[in-house]
Amino acid sequence: MNIQQFYRKTASISLSVSLAALIPSFFLIIYGIMLAGDGRYVLVVLPFLIYSFFCYQHYLVCDRRSKSFTENQQENKNMNHTLTKADDILLHFLPAPSLRLLFFSNEGHLLGELRERKILSFKWFLPRFLDKLFERKYGLYDGSNNLIANFTLYKRQIAIMDKDRNLINIIEELDERRMKSIFESNGEEIVVSRTLLYMDYQFFHHQKMISRLQKGLMPFEWENKIKDPNTPVLSFEKSLSDEQKINIFAILAKILY
Numbered sequence: 626m627n628i629q630q631f632y633r634k635t636a637s638i639s640l641s642v643s644l645a646a647l648i649p650s651f652f653l654i655i656y657g658i659m660l661a662g663d664g665r666y667v668l669v670v671l672p673f674l675i676y677s678f679f680c681y682q683h684y685l686v687c688d689r690r691s692k693s694f695t696e697n698q699q700e701n702k703n704m705n706h707t708l709t710k711a712d713d714i715l716l717h718f719l720p721a722p723s724l725r726l727l728f729f730s731n732e733g734h735l736l737g738e739l740r741e742r743k744i745l746s747f748k749w750f751l752p753r754f755l756d757k758l759f760e761r762k763y764g765l766y767d768g769s770n771n772l773i774a775n776f777t778l779y780k781r782q783i784a785i786m787d788k789d790r791n792l793i794n795i796i797e798e799l800d801e802r803r804m805k806s807i808f809e810s811n812g813e814e815i816v817v818s819r820t821l822l823y824m825d826y827q828f829f830h831h832q833k834m835i836s837r838l839q840k841g842l843m844p845f846e847w848e849n850k851i852k853d854p855n856t857p858v859l860s861f862e863k864s865l866s867d868e869q870k871i872n873i874f875a876i877l878a879k880i881l882y
Contacts, residue, residue: 628733628851629694631717636687638720643680646673648722690852696768708737708767709867715847716838716857722765726882728859732851739878742775763878765871776875778882783808783875794868796875806880810872817876824857826880835862836873 626634650673708714708728714736715729726739742762761778774793775786783796799814800807807813816829824840840857848854859877861870 626727626735628717628729629691631719631727631729631735632691632852635717635720636684639680639684639687640810642720643677643684646677646680650677685729688796693852708742708765708773709870711736712861712863714861715851715861716859723761724878726877726881731844731847731850731853735768737768737773738770739763739874740766747852761882765874774871774875778879783879785871785875796872798879808876810858815876817880821878828875828876830852833862833870835865836860838877 650670653670653673711730713731715731717727717729719725719727721740721744723741723744724739725741725744727739728736730736740763742764763776763778765773765776767773772788774788775790777784777786781798783798784792785791785794785796794810797809797813798806799809804819804821806817806819808817813830815835818827818829819825824838826838827834828836836859838857838859841855843851843854843856843858861873865873
């Protein structure tokens with residue numbers, strides 16, 4: 626998958642959801658006017674219509690973005706794209722009943738994905754307080770859909786396992802505040818600070834920033850391949866090891882969930 630295919634897929638999902646939201650509206654209108662005989666009952670339909678409208682607008686935006694690429698703009702000139710070797714990664718949230726993140730290079734090629742190991746369709750209809758009752762197990766995959774690591778999220782812990790389910794690390798959440806969270810990995814602290822008004826997560830180790838996730842500051846030269854200038858960008862300090870980057874992906878799974 627490349628970024629153009631992502632925009633096309635997101636447009637298709639948004640259109641389907643927009644049309645699906647009209648189904649209860651249709652039956653509620655019939656019930657309110659023909660059966661209940663009370664026209665005010667139609668007001669119940671408004672949330673469905675508003676949701677359908679915004680989904681349709683999202684479809685139009687993504688459809689326009691997918692059609693804005695030239696014919697050869699998304700050719701895979703270099704297929705050697707590795708998630709844990711990249712220093713700058715662009716994040717896109719795919720519509721799903723739980724957290725589902727796609728990772729792209731600045732050239733628009735898929736680097737990997739973070740998603741639930743087992744996606745349950747009925748979660749689309751669950752409120753958040755009920756969804757929290759389910760165990761949260763996520764998989765980190767590369768661009769070829771090969772499993773890199775497993776993350777199991779608990780209230781104050783993140784268990785990281787390899788693809789064979791062998792435990793390789795446990796990250797403890799020591800403190801969680803409105804603007805800052807403190808995690809511990811192998812006896813060393815990772816401090817995550819955040820802002821309230823926009824997406825900006827900064828990861829510190831020994832008071833040195835080692836990673837940052839921010840939205841709205843995508844380099845201008847990337848816009849030839851990435852059509853949304855507000856795409857979140859995850860940046861790593863160049864000296865980080867693969868294990869350290871996997872720890873950051875695990876923490877992101879917890880704070881973005």
